[in-house]
Structures are given as C-alpha cells and as structure tokens.
Amino acid sequence: MTDNQMTDFSQDEELFAIFLEEVREILETLDQSLVQLEREPHNVALIQGIFRAAHTLKGSSGAMGLKNVASLTHAMEDVLDKVRNNAIDVTADVADALLKALDRLHEFEGSLKEGKGEGKVDDKFNSILSELKNIASGAGAITVKSGVSSESLGKLSDNQLAVLVDIALDCQMPSIRAYMVIREMEKLGEIQKTVPAREQIDAGVVGHRLLMAVTTECPEEIIRQKLTAVSEIEWVRISQGKAASSFTLDMPARNKKQVDEEAEASQVGVGVVQQQQTVRVNVDILDNIMNLVGELVLSRTRMVQIKDDLGEAHPTDERILDLDIVTQQLGSVVSELHAQVLQARMLPVSSLFNRYPRMIRDICRTMNKEVDFQITGENELLDRSVIEKLVDPLTHLLRNAVDHGMEMPDERDALGKPRTGTVKLTAQRQEESVLIRITDDGPGINADRLKEKAIAAGIITQERAASMSQNETFSLIFASGLSTAKAVSDVSGRGVGMDVVKRNIDAINGIVMVESEQGIGTSMTLKIPLTLAILRALVVKVGQTFMAIPLSTIEETLNIRKDSINTIRGMAMMRWREHVVPVIHLIEIMPGCGVPDSLPSYPMIVVRHSDRIAALCVDGIVGHQEIVVKPLGAFVGEIPGIGGSTILGNGKVALIVDIGSLFESGLLQTLAAWEIPADMESYNDLVAVV
Amino acid sequence: MAAYEEKAKTSSDQIEQLVVFTLGMEYYGVGIEAVNTIIRLPEITKVPHTPDYVLGVMNLRGMIVPVIDLRTRFGLTATEWSKSTRIIVVENHGLQVGMVVDGVSQTMQLSSAQIEPLSPLVSSVDAQYLRGVGKDDNRLIILLELTKVLAREEVQALQSVTKPGDMEASAA
Numbered sequence: 001m002t003d004n005q006m007t008d009f010s011q012d013e014e015l016f017a018i019f020l021e022e023v024r025e026i027l028e029t030l031d032q033s034l035v036q037l038e039r040e041p042h043n044v045a046l047i048q049g050i051f052r053a054a055h056t057l058k059g060s061s062g063a064m065g066l067k068n069v070a071s072l073t074h075a076m077e078d079v080l081d082k083v084r085n086n087a088i089d090v091t092a093d094v095a096d097a098l099l100k101a102l103d104r105l106h107e108f109e110g111s112l113k114e115g116k117g118e119g120k121v122d123d124k125f126n127s128i129l130s131e132l133k134n135i136a137s138g139a140g141a142i143t144v145k146s147g148v149s150s151e152s153l154g155k156l157s158d159n160q161l162a163v164l165v166d167i168a169l170d171c172q173m174p175s176i177r178a179y180m181v182i183r184e185m186e187k188l189g190e191i192q193k194t195v196p197a198r199e200q201i202d203a204g205v206v207g208h209r210l211l212m213a214v215t216t217e218c219p220e221e222i223i224r225q226k227l228t229a230v231s232e233i234e235w236v237r238i239s240q241g242k243a244a245s246s247f248t249l250d251m252p253a254r255n256k257k258q259v260d261e262e263a264e265a266s267q268v269g270v271g272v273v274q275q276q277q278t279v280r281v282n283v284d285i286l287d288n289i290m291n292l293v294g295e296l297v298l299s300r301t302r303m304v305q306i307k308d309d310l311g312e313a314h315p316t317d318e319r320i321l322d323l324d325i326v327t328q329q330l331g332s333v334v335s336e337l338h339a340q341v342l343q344a345r346m347l348p349v350s351s352l353f354n355r356y357p358r359m360i361r362d363i364c365r366t367m368n369k370e371v372d373f374q375i376t377g378e379n380e381l382l383d384r385s386v387i388e389k390l391v392d393p394l395t396h397l398l399r400n401a402v403d404h405g406m407e408m409p410d411e412r413d414a415l416g417k418p419r420t421g422t423v424k425l426t427a428q429r430q431e432e433s434v435l436i437r438i439t440d441d442g443p444g445i446n447a448d449r450l451k452e453k454a455i456a457a458g459i460i461t462q463e464r465a466a467s468m469s470q471n472e473t474f475s476l477i478f479a480s481g482l483s484t485a486k487a488v489s490d491v492s493g494r495g496v497g498m499d500v501v502k503r504n505i506d507a508i509n510g511i512v513m514v515e516s517e518q519g520i521g522t523s524m525t526l527k528i529p530l531t532l533a534i535l536r537a538l539v540v541k542v543g544q545t546f547m548a549i550p551l552s553t554i555e556e557t558l559n560i561r562k563d564s565i566n567t568i569r570g571m572a573m574m575r576w577r578e579h580v581v582p583v584i585h586l587i588e589i590m591p592g593c594g595v596p597d598s599l600p601s602y603p604m605i606v607v608r609h610s611d612r613i614a615a616l617c618v619d620g621i622v623g624h625q626e627i628v629v630k631p632l633g634a635f636v637g638e639i640p641g642i643g644g645s646t647i648l649g650n651g652k653v654a655l656i657v658d659i660g661s662l663f664e665s666g667l668l669q670t671l672a673a674w675e676i677p678a679d680m681e682s683y684n685d686l687v688a689v690v
Numbered sequence: 691m692a693a694y695e696e697k698a699k700t701s702s703d704q705i706e707q708l709v710v711f712t713l714g715m716e717y718y719g720v721g722i723e724a725v726n727t728i729i730r731l732p733e734i735t736k737v738p739h740t741p742d743y744v745l746g747v748m749n750l751r752g753m754i755v756p757v758i759d760l761r762t763r764f765g766l767t768a769t770e771w772s773k774s775t776r777i778i779v780v781e782n783h784g785l786q787v788g789m790v791v792d793g794v795s796q797t798m799q800l801s802s803a804q805i806e807p808l809s810p811l812v813s814s815v816d817a818q819y820l821r822g823v824g825k826d827d828n829r830l831i832i833l834l835e836l837t838k839v840l841a842r843e844e845v846q847a848l849q850s851v852t853k854p855g856d857m858e859a860s861a862a
Contacts, residue, residue: 295752590738630754635785639739645754653735653749
C-alpha cells in the first residue's frame, strides 16, 4: 500500500514539487531556529515552532512514502518533545545532534531534488538516529523531575475543574508542598483525582507539578489565591470541564516565566511561523509574467509616441484627446501591474540571512571562538535572482570575519575587548538599492602591511603606495594576486577569494565598500540593486546605434568642446573634479555602430566603477528610461563592455553598456594616478570641467 | 494487397518537409520543424566585437534574436539586399537565430531515398555546414547541417579581442 502511494505521488510531479518546496521552507525555518534555540533554550514559542516544523515534515514525508525522512524527523520530534516538557536541557550536545539530523535532512532534500529518491540508509544515518534516540530515552530517567507529563486526569465532566499547580523547582521537599496544596484544596471543594495519585504523594513520589480534578462551588479566583498562598507554589492554572481535557493531555511542564514569555511571543509574533495567505508559483511562470509585462511597458511607450505623432498630424481631431485619456489610463494600469509583478519576485533577505547563524555557530564551535552574531533588517526585500547571487559572497565575507578575522577570547581579553566578539549583518533600503553591511569588532585591516604585501606581489609600485588614500588601500584586498596568495589573511584576516566576492558583486551591478580601523574592526558594505530585471538607464546615441548606460554608474553628464581635451601619453584626458580621467568616444571601443556625428562639442558622460572613472563621449542623449534587461543570448555570448540589450519605446534595440566590464576587459584604458607625468605641466593645462 | 504493402513501405521511408531558400543560384533546404518564422528584414542593431557574419540583433515580437548573414557565414560574396531578401528564424538546441537569405521559394517534401550524400562538386560551401543533397525532379537542394551552421566556436574565438587598437587593425 505504501509502495503504491509512493509511486502515485512520485508520478504526480506537481504534488512532488509542492512537497519539495515545503521541505525547503521547513528546513530553512529549522536552520535558523535550531541555532537560536541553543542561545535561548527556554524560549517556549521557539521550541513550539521547531517542534511544529519537525512534526509537519514527519507527517508530509510519511505521506510521500519517504520512510527515512519520516523516521529521522520522528526521532527529532521525540527529542524536541522532551525539550518542550523541560525533561532535557538544550546542551551543546543536544543541539549538535539536532543540527546533524538537520544536515542529513538537507542531504535528503538534495537527493530528492535530483530525482534520486531518499537514497539508502547508511551508517551515518543510523548513528544520527541512535544518537537522537539515546538523548530522548536518556531524558526519560530525568522525567521524574518534571513530574506528571505522561499521565492525565482522563476525561473531565462539565462541572469539574482541572487544577494544575507548579511547585518551585528549587523546592527541596515537593511532596510536602503537594500535600499542603491538597489540604487547601480540600477546604474549598472535593478532589476526585490527583496526578500523581494520593498514594504516590504520600510515598513521596512527586515531581514539581501536581494536577487535580476537582468539583467545587468556589470561584476560580479564590482557588488560585488560596493555593498560591502556599509557600513555594509558583503557579496555579485552572481550567474548566471539557475545555480542560485538551489541557490535561497537552500538559507541558512550564514555569510562570516561560508562560509569560510565550504570551508575549504570541502577541508580538516573535519566533512564531506566521501563516500567510500565499499561493506557490513556479519561478518560471513569474519570469514569464515579468517578460510579458515588460513587453506591455514597451507597447505603452510606443502607443504614447504614436498618439503624439497623430496629435501633431491632426491637431483638431477630438478623438486624439480620447486616445490621450485612454493611453494615460492604460499607462497607469501598466505601471501598477509592473510594480506588482516586481513585488511578486521580491523575497525578504531573511531567506538569505537565515542560513548564516548556523554557519557562524559551527565555525565558533570548531575554533573555540566566541561570537555574538546579530542580524537586523532581514525584512528588506530583494529580487530573488539577486538573492541567489549573494549567497556565495556573503558566505565568504562572514566566514572570513569569524574564521580569520575574529581574535580568540583570551586574546580579546588581553586587548581589553569583550571576550565575545560581535559580527553584525544588516540590511537597509536606500532608494533603489539595498545596503548589506557586515560589521565586526575584530582586529581591522593593517593598511601598511597590506601595502607592503601588494608591493611585494607586484600589484602596486612603491610610489603608488605612498600616494594611496585609505579607501584605495583597502580596495587592494580585492586584488586577485593578493587574495590567492593568502597574503593578507594573517594581517587583516581577509584572505582567499576576495577577488571572487568582488566579481560576483560586480556581476549584479553592485558595489563593495570597505571601511576599517585597526584594532577596532572592519565594515564591508555591499550596495545591491533591488532587481536585475529592470534598470534605470540613460539612453544615448552612439553613431547610429542606441545604447543604454545604467544610471547607477553615472556620476555626471556634461557637454565638452573637442578642443578642451588634452593628451597625455597618447591618451585623451581631462580633469574632472580632483581626478584626471580618460576621455573616449564610445564608438572607438564599439566598432560597427556607425560613424560619429561631427560636432563641435559632445555630450559626455562621466562614469565610475568603484575607484575607476572615465568620461564617455556619445553623439546624443535621448533621455532617462526604465529599461527591461534582455540577455543577448547564448549565440552571441558574452561581449566585452556589453551587459545585454533592451527594446526601446520605438521598438528599436538598444545595447546596455556594462561599465564594469568596459574597464575590466581593458577596452577602456585608464592611466593610473602615478602615471600622470611628474612635471605636471600638461596636467595643469587640463581644463577643469565642473 | 501488394499495392498496399508498397505504399506502407514508402511511408515508413522517412519523409522530410523542407523550407527551400536561395543563396545566389543555389537552392538550400532546412527542415521545417526547425523553422519558427520567416520575416522581411527588420532593423538590425549591430553588436560590437562579434564575428563579421553576425549582423547584430533584432526585435522579434519583443524577443532579442541574433541575425547572421548566411552568405558571409558560408564564405560567399555578399550582395545587396533586395525585395526578396528574407530572414528565416530557426531554432536549434534552444538557440533562436535569424538567417539572412536571398529569397525563400517554397516548402517541399523529400523522402530519404531522394537524399544523397554530399559530393564536393555540388556546392561552393564548406562541406561541414551541409549534410546532403536532395534531388528533386529538375534541381538539387542542398541540405543544411544546422548545428554546424549555428556553432559558436568562432564567436568564442573572437571574444578574446580586447584592445581597441587590435580591433582597428582587424577591421582594416
């Protein structure tokens, strides 16, 4: 029967996809909350959340016929149940066992995704399973401490009350308190049953909890008052008749503090998985809708143009006025639709951030470091494609911050810093970008050592090093020669693969900024665009071709006369603010775009990519537009300096200029600052254009 | 009964439906299942740093589709575009590409019996782009090996071009 079920389900791909999505979400929740549990072992709401997640997974994997997933989650559930009943404490070992099980669940998920089923039971699986079982059964012996959780009063009638009394955990003789409570209760009404039974209480076999089924005329308030008056009674809970039956069955041992916490938590929603009204949609469908809406945006723009043309041709025709109203209405609907679809593609960055507490915890545990990892701003939204591209860079930066960066506790002590280091991961919306910042209070970057290493690696010259600003120096950590040589890891704590981080961030039009103070700490800021699908760009004409330059890269737009451009070492240069920047007509590096117009002056666009600046001449500026990015496709492949294409309102195709790639491909040569002639004569001749 | 068997045999024989187009005086054929659409020349946007046979990209109903000049691709002399010039948009292994041809004449059926291996005398085009010759009653139809025609090796080779100076040199 089970086998049949399994076949049925695996044939139903859609159902299986939904199941996988559910698994992914549950594992994500567990990733985050298990690590949190270790820090907040008494957070009842959190424990409940974890328990529910494991329980749900057990149920659905069982239904899908995945026996191994089900038995593993079952074992986790048993442990969590004991935790929930205060039968066991969340020690590091318990957390380890649960996290190992979680890792195994991730492996299951991976293999299910690849269509390999849940795979064979191996030794590792068995050892995790038995570890969990040991913890759960070992806990059985301690159950006495928390008393009566496994028993119940049985079914209560309508006129009965269930009275639950918690005796202070530090009470030495709970049986005496239990006896006193029973005596008080007997004054107020008639006790039908107690758990533990009277004989057991008399024999001294009692935990810190007592449960009674009572009939009484006495108001609940009075009962509570009288019973609480007994010394060392911490908490009294009274529940009526039928309602009490569920109360008796689900009777976690809890103390007052925890109950308060839970009440608070459920009010604020902290740590509780909130049910939202959502529908699962395949990402491909979302992408398609996005494309279609993109087309709609273009059609609207085109329609406005046609309307304008018609209006000029037939200025007296009233129907043009009607058309105007209709296009405006259409325009606002399309804009709204566009915004909504963009919104639908957005995910909170928590889906990204949640994977890191676990990683940091593991690093700390293996390296005996102490780090307080704080996350804020996890509700900021980013396009899902952007989020996917951030996983690796953030992993790298965070790992570095703890692994290489953070000092050992004793070392920190000696430095007069708190033993526990702090690493903060924050997200913050800034206009059309999200700033993601990783801040640590580690040793910071030693700028001098960094320069020495860079000189030794041949990345910069001695003279250059002397003239470098603080920011320029820190950006050296992204130089590929340095990072692969691991040269800086001992000085600054930032080493391997920083060039990869830089490249990944570049690829999504992001910027990395480094700030650091030696002895105080380091802060890395990633400025990430909200979405990759839509760009704000300046559309320009280059020869006969339209090109779009992302606004995020543009510093300034100017007009410049031909004769105000000077030449240094064969390169056209000009002075812009405090920089000397190369000047180049885009057509020179974009062959085939036609012939440049012969103009006395050219529109010029000053673009920047991190610390590199250039001035690009074009033949005309069309204007600012929101453009829908379309890849050039696999046939054309990657073209240096071109980041894709877009369709303009007039139906023409414009190429999107990728400023980062323009610099990095070598198409746009820049003179480094130290290459500016020493005599400075020609430098001073440069016209300052401001 | 015998006639029936003969007919069955013919139909088990593979029938290919072709779109036939011209380059100069020669007739070429491409399988109809690979052809998405045939259009007149739209505006084509040149993409820099691509091989000379890549004319650029076009807007095909909101999609960006690259356009290649089949004459240049095959090493034939380029001609002026005329009223009959068309773009055949084909799809091969998920790649959509427009091919500029001199004209599209018709669609036709060929059975595999009518297709012969390539003889070097038939066409001036590099044999690697071709997979055979179909014989109609009165003419030869050269069949394209689309996968080769749309192969990207040369595209990749050209991507190493980086310096503007080099570009000018190669353009000259």
